[in-house]
Amino acid sequence: MSLPTISRVPASGLLRSIRDLRWLLRSIAPLATPRRALTQMGYRRPGQPREDKPPWWRVKFDLSKGLKGMKRHFTLLKEEFFAQFIGPMGKPIIEHMLEQNQVLWEFRGPHSLQEWTISCDREIGGKSEIYLKVGRNNETCLLYGTLCSDPPKDGETRYSGYCTMRAKQPLASFDRKRYHDWSSFNTLHLRIRGDGRPWMINVIAETYYTHQKDDMYSYFLYTRGGPYWQDVKIPFSKFFLAHRGRVQDDQHELWLDKINAIGFTLGDKADGPFQLEIDFIGVCKDYAHTEDFAYEKYKRNPEV
Amino acid sequence: NVSDGPADRMKCSRFLLQLVRSGRTAAQRGSLLLSPSSGQQFRCSPASAKSQPEHVRFVNDNDTKKTKSLVTQEDLFEQVAKESKTKATFNQVIDVFTKRDIRRRGHVEFIYAALKKMPEFGVERDLTVYNKLLDVFPKEVFVPRNFIQRMFNHYPRQQECGVQVLEQMESYGIMPNIETKVLLVQIFGEKSHPIRKYQRIMYWFPKFKHVNPFPIPQPLPEDAVDLAVLSLTRIANDLDAKTTVYQLPFTDITESGEEISFPHIVGIQSPNQMELLAKHNPNRPVFVEGPFPLWLKKTCVYYYILRADPTPPEEKEEEVYDPERCFYYPLQLDLDLDRDLGDEENFDVDDLDEGPVFAMCMTSRGDQTTLNQWISGLQQNNPILGRIPTLFRLDAGTRELEGVADTEAGHSHRPHPQSQREDGPPAEDPEVAVEEEKPRRSQGMKQ
Numbered sequence: 001m002s003l004p005t006i007s008r009v010p011a012s013g014l015l016r017s018i019r020d021l022r023w024l025l026r027s028i029a030p031l032a033t034p035r036r037a038l039t040q041m042g043y044r045r046p047g048q049p050r051e052d053k054p055p056w057w058r059v060k061f062d063l064s065k066g067l068k069g070m071k072r073h074f075t076l077l078k079e080e081f082f083a084q085f086i087g088p089m090g091k092p093i094i095e096h097m098l099e100q101n102q103v104l105w106e107f108r109g110p111h112s113l114q115e116w117t118i119s120c121d122r123e124i125g126g127k128s129e130i131y132l133k134v135g136r137n138n139e140t141c142l143l144y145g146t147l148c149s150d151p152p153k154d155g156e157t158r159y160s161g162y163c164t165m166r167a168k169q170p171l172a173s174f175d176r177k178r179y180h181d182w183s184s185f186n187t188l189h190l191r192i193r194g195d196g197r198p199w200m201i202n203v204i205a206e207t208y209y210t211h212q213k214d215d216m217y218s219y220f221l222y223t224r225g226g227p228y229w230q231d232v233k234i235p236f237s238k239f240f241l242a243h244r245g246r247v248q249d250d251q252h253e254l255w256l257d258k259i260n261a262i263g264f265t266l267g268d269k270a271d272g273p274f275q276l277e278i279d280f281i282g283v284c285k286d287y288a289h290t291e292d293f294a295y296e297k298y299k300r301n302p303e304v
Numbered sequence: 305n306v307s308d309g310p311a312d313r314m315k316c317s318r319f320l321l322q323l324v325r326s327g328r329t330a331a332q333r334g335s336l337l338l339s340p341s342s343g344q345q346f347r348c349s350p351a352s353a354k355s356q357p358e359h360v361r362f363v364n365d366n367d368t369k370k371t372k373s374l375v376t377q378e379d380l381f382e383q384v385a386k387e388s389k390t391k392a393t394f395n396q397v398i399d400v401f402t403k404r405d406i407r408r409r410g411h412v413e414f415i416y417a418a419l420k421k422m423p424e425f426g427v428e429r430d431l432t433v434y435n436k437l438l439d440v441f442p443k444e445v446f447v448p449r450n451f452i453q454r455m456f457n458h459y460p461r462q463q464e465c466g467v468q469v470l471e472q473m474e475s476y477g478i479m480p481n482i483e484t485k486v487l488l489v490q491i492f493g494e495k496s497h498p499i500r501k502y503q504r505i506m507y508w509f510p511k512f513k514h515v516n517p518f519p520i521p522q523p524l525p526e527d528a529v530d531l532a533v534l535s536l537t538r539i540a541n542d543l544d545a546k547t548t549v550y551q552l553p554f555t556d557i558t559e560s561g562e563e564i565s566f567p568h569i570v571g572i573q574s575p576n577q578m579e580l581l582a583k584h585n586p587n588r589p590v591f592v593e594g595p596f597p598l599w600l601k602k603t604c605v606y607y608y609i610l611r612a613d614p615t616p617p618e619e620k621e622e623e624v625y626d627p628e629r630c631f632y633y634p635l636q637l638d639l640d641l642d643r644d645l646g647d648e649e650n651f652d653v654d655d656l657d658e659g660p661v662f663a664m665c666m667t668s669r670g671d672q673t674t675l676n677q678w679i680s681g682l683q684q685n686n687p688i689l690g691r692i693p694t695l696f697r698l699d700a701g702t703r704e705l706e707g708v709a710d711t712e713a714g715h716s717h718r719p720h721p722q723s724q725r726e727d728g729p730p731a732e733d734p735e736v737a738v739e740e741e742k743p744r745r746s747q748g749m750k751q
Contacts, residue, residue, distance in 0.1 A: 196599040222516045225598040226539025270602040304494040
């Protein structure tokens with residue numbers, strides 16, 4: 001919620017944090033099956049030496065993996081090819097046009113955890129922990145861990161203490177990016193069971209310019225706690241635009257036609273263990289909700 | 305980063321100036337100190353209280369003139385911190401600084417140091433203190449006077465400092481008031497970065513103030529029983545649920561003289577839960593599980609639940625609605641509402657059946673004796689509990705609700721015949737005094 005930094009001001013030995021690192025998700029932590037993604041230039045912790053290895057150094061050349069990968073890609077390609085004949089998005093057109101509810105992520109079994117990535121402020125040197133496992137009876141997923149908001153002692157970071165879970169980008173054949181298309185829906189529906197902590201839901205949409213790379217549309221998720229499941233319905237018009245955790249002045253509504261991922265973040269400065277159980281995440285069309293956007297687009301230079 | 309050269313030199317010179325100045329002002333104050341009767345050590349006025357540590361430092365400086373250590377602005381706070389850390393002393397430090405120099409040299413470092421020390425003094429949520437801190441800035445010096453100054457980020461360090469004050473206010477969730485705005489306009493002028501940040505705070509804070517559908521009262525009740533009642537009504541998810549305080553906390557002194565403290569036990573149960581428990585098959589056990597965490601802002605409380613496994617499909621029976629239960633409207637409608645094709649409002653997910661929850665309770669000490677007391681208290685209203693075996697699954701740490709497949713190894717078993725225990729506790733339990741709602745059906749049993 002502040003200006004982009006006055007970068008002409010020298011640091012002068014004072015503690016300064018350039019970004020609010022609470023909602024910064026860069027590196028990817030290993031899950032049940034460890035799989036480190038190949039990020040081009042991952043986040044480099046302040047104080048760590050730069051790696052001078054060439055980019056191809058990180059690629060693992062393995063014949064059996066390569067063959068399996070080829071098989072997977074060609075299978076996907078074949079499916080995509082034949083899906084076109086069924087209808088848009090692989091569904092018959094009458095279903096695509098008329099559907100009012102769509103279940104996006106349903107946690108039934110360990111295979112559903114492969115679509116998610118977890119991260120916490122351990123990446124920047126903090127002391128939080130986060131784990132993801134399947135809930136009881138393979139029917140839910142449990143995100144749990146410990147939050148610790150002691151900032152890492154690197155002289156730069158001021159705030160710390162966040163844990164996130166983010167869906168991986170859906171991929172088509174040959175690792176091409178595929179987007180979620182939620183243009184016929186207007187509400188996000190979650191069934192969760194938390195422990196009373198306030199979370200934040202972030203939706204990452206596809207952008208064009210590199211400056212918009214860390215743009216996120218966020219909204220709050222307040223959990224009630226207790227043994228009963230909680231149905232949360234958040235219309236997409238309520239999501240506000242934030243960049244690296246800072247709410248932007250120039251707000252516009254979330255465009256639903258190209259969504260990359262959705263994520264949950266916890267950063268409520270309350271140190272201690274946390275847990276969140278998710279049953280399913282879906283989108284639905286609420287005919288009673290007619291609001292376009294909840295926040296006014298106010299003047300750029302308002303009067304004082 | 306832009307070259308730090310001139311700024312660093314300025315900063316060094318500023319520190320040296322402060323070193324010299326501290327010697328000089330201490331000397332001035334040292335002379336002042338002699339006027340009030342300072343033979344005693346008591347504080348007669350804030351001025352003299354402040355000057356005492358200054359006086360001491362002056363004496364030290366005289367002796368060790370050669371040591372030129374860097375004096376930071378935090379030293380003022382640290383000296384005061386040795387005495388007491390309250391809002392009054394914090395305000396005193398700010399007053400000392402403002403009265404020290406008309407030009408307020410080094411005010412930016414002082415304000416940064418003050419922002420860092422605020423949590424130690426306990427004033428980080430106090431708006432008046434922030435306004436007083438903003439008052440440290442000299443007024444009208446940093447206001448741009450023409451369009452070139454407005455364009456080129458006039459006095460960037462001070463503007464950044466102002467923004468950081470507002471950012472700390474924002475991170476603690478404090479809403480600024482009109483005094484803040486007037487101060488900021490006087491110090492930085494309109495269209496400055498701190499004013500822009502103030503406008504952003506004033507735009508977004510009201511929007512997000514009431515966004516929590518389960519608001520938590522601030523401040524939280526300090527009494528453990530009140531806190532338990534609040535959190536149980538929160539998680540009950542039912543407005544008909546009734547809380548019962550089975551035991552208030554007290555300490556008992558036994559004959560040998562040692563004190564045993566008894567914890568509070570607060571339980572909650574709604575009529576729906578009572579019905580479910582009444583319909584429960586006595587052959588199947590019920591489980592007391594816990595402790596589960598519940599976070600309220602920054603405090604974590606733990607609750608225990610009484611639940612049973614879901615009934616297997618062969619034992620499930622259709623619930624028949626009795627049409628005479630409600631005459632105002634029919635409980636069951638058999639209409640074909642003529643929905644359109646694809647007009648489906650439910651998600652295509654399997655319904656999770658985790659088994660019914662019969663009651664919840666909160667207690668400060670979650671061992672089996674305390675929970676036994678809770679169960680026996682529950683038994684007053686749910687006599688079927690006397691016939692159902694109760695298993696205790698008490699594990700420490702965070703866990704989710706246990707599933708059907710989990711084995712019961714290592715869990716304790718409550719004795720099956722309950723009848724002889726029923727007469728004991730209600731008769732001799734004098735602590736079950738507070739009962740807010742409907743009279744207990746078991747009053748007759750108590751005599």
